[in-house]
Amino acid sequence: MLTRYIAIAAIALTLTGLGGCSVNPVTGEKQLSLISENQELALGAEQYTPTQQTQGGRFYIDPELSIYVRDVGQKLARVSDRPDLPYEFVVLNNSVPNAWALPGGKIAINRGLLVELEDEAQLASVLGHEIVHAAARHSVQRMQQSMLISAGVAGLGFALSDNEWAGLIMGGAALGAQLALAQYSQGDELESDAYGIRYMKEAGYDPQAAVELQQLFLKLSEGRQSGWLDGLFATHPPSAKRVQENQELVQNIGSGGYRGRDVYQRRIAKLKELQPAYDAHDEAMKLASEGKFEAALDQVNKAIKLEPREAMFFALRGRIYRG
Template sequence: MHRIICILAIPLFLAACATNPVTGESEFSLYGENWERQVGEQQYAPLRQAQGGDYVLDPALVDYVQRVGQSVADPADRELPYEFQVLNSSVPNAWALPGGKIAVNRGLLTELDSEAELAAVLGHEVVHAAARHSAQAASRAALAQGAVILGAVAVGAGTDNDDYTTVALLGGMIGAQLIQQRYSREAEREADYYGMRYMQLAGYDPAAAVDLQETFVRLSENRQSGWLDGLFASHPPSQERVENNRRRAEELGRGGRISRDAYRQQVAKLKRLEPAYKAHDEGRKALQDGRVDEALQKAQEALSIEDDEALFHALRGDAFATRENFGAAERAFSEALARDSSWFYHHLRRGMVREQRGNWSGARTDLQASLEMLPTADGHLHLGNVERAAGNRQQAIEHYKIAAQSDTPAGERARKRLAEMGVTEAQG
């Protein structure tokens, strides 16, 4: 079938066929390896920022996940600079960008029961990268639409105040589209089939992939909260996949490491902190619904379990900012930054409250730091406000014009600021 598609595509796209490095089959693709590597390298860091930032509270757990990931990537049919990161998000998800850039959320790690199941998840994602599945999907989208649409995504800030509702990303976040798209059934079958081989070659029992899919099907049938917005959005489970994995496990031969005790030991701290993250997530929802007192209560509940998690301090900061208690908000965001300065959000939020307090120098430093990590309309809008207040008209205009490109509340406010200054977006 792939060869037929390639033959039919020749009149429309010259040299639009490529060999799948995993299956050896010819497949339709408009994008070569250079595109894959560039997309992976350019989008990996900002996409991790947009998905919650790296998980820094337990470096030993991150190292462990990376070791397991490299062990299943070593036997892959395609040599790539594979990288693995754990993201600080409760959404149970894992994804792969082109070029071998892979991430798994802490919310998924708490649902797994063994190192072999982790190997199954990461082996599956390795195949997506090795087999060029993202490039194939992007090619199909380009053929259907005439071009790849580089939309934007938003990071929820979890409050009801206009200034604290969403953080609108700027730029061509093609990476966001690539990890949010649903893979074809054939791509999912390939990722399951060859991922089990990779995990077996790494020394794991491929039967763990059967247990994993059975768990996913059960969670899907129960419509477990969070799952439908996470892993199931791009990797829909099915009983068919369970049976396919069971046949594949018999074909490969059962046996190998399961390592339940080792896995449980590695995730022990994360499991201990589950009530704290649950309180945090409930606090975020309360803040979004305007229940500020409850949000503060939930933040304190989370902090009483783990004071070193920056997210919990940031929740307090957002709640205080919603109350317009900007002094307390700044202190809370400073506490967050003292624990994790690697996530743009903490810099952005402290910069915003420092702007409210008239601390132009401090706000500028924070907002510039946030933009270096992740370009956002909000960052440019508020940096424009700072420069305008400081009397730097041209710099303010430049930042407003960037923010004005966004079709979001931040973009609308930037356009109003430009109009107030007598500047049209087309003017320099």
């Protein structure tokens, strides 16, 4: 059975220092393999919806924007090293600038990041980066490392029953959120940058957009922008090394290609038009957390007046009334 295989393999690793290996589908390098591809796909599929719900849920007010993001993502997925993964791309109703990927190609980007991008090539940079995280099994590798640590601590008692493994896979949003929001290693980030840039080039986008975006992220991180620190930078830490290596790669493969600024700006025009309403909502949340309920109520009522179709605003007003 699945669980017994994983448990036995993990225990064997702790006892012998040896374990099952496979070839990384992106890099071609040998790596530890305790979780099969079928298990990887099942994990992503089961955790995708509950993880979205913990991160604000889908952004439904502008369905055309979601379709656009999906189409850009699928264009990149087709040129990836694992084009047959069941990729999905969604826009989340969350002001924090962030994007994440679960195993099996389940990818999300927050509206809070979309409003910060300038063109379609920059969007392609973000999505291509997340595609590599999924294709190269980065979160699966982190899971396996955690399993080995557990095996080392628990010894032979690590073996899980079938029901316990099912609970891990089906355990609601906790595991998915942990995978989505855990910080990637610098090696994972550099790998996702490098192959994501190659995917951009193959799909016809200007890879220089990826360098520009990393330069912006590094500048924002140095300025200690709180929203970014809580979002993208917490999971995808920028660094001067990333900027340098990305620039060197672009110089080698050549810049130039589609930028799509006008198209992108048209696609996010509605989102930008709605931004004052979400700003008021976010300010209301901040005020409520400080116990300033009257001021918070004023802000959330402002948000509702600006966009009365947004259920999230009414939910917040209800919580404020309850104190």
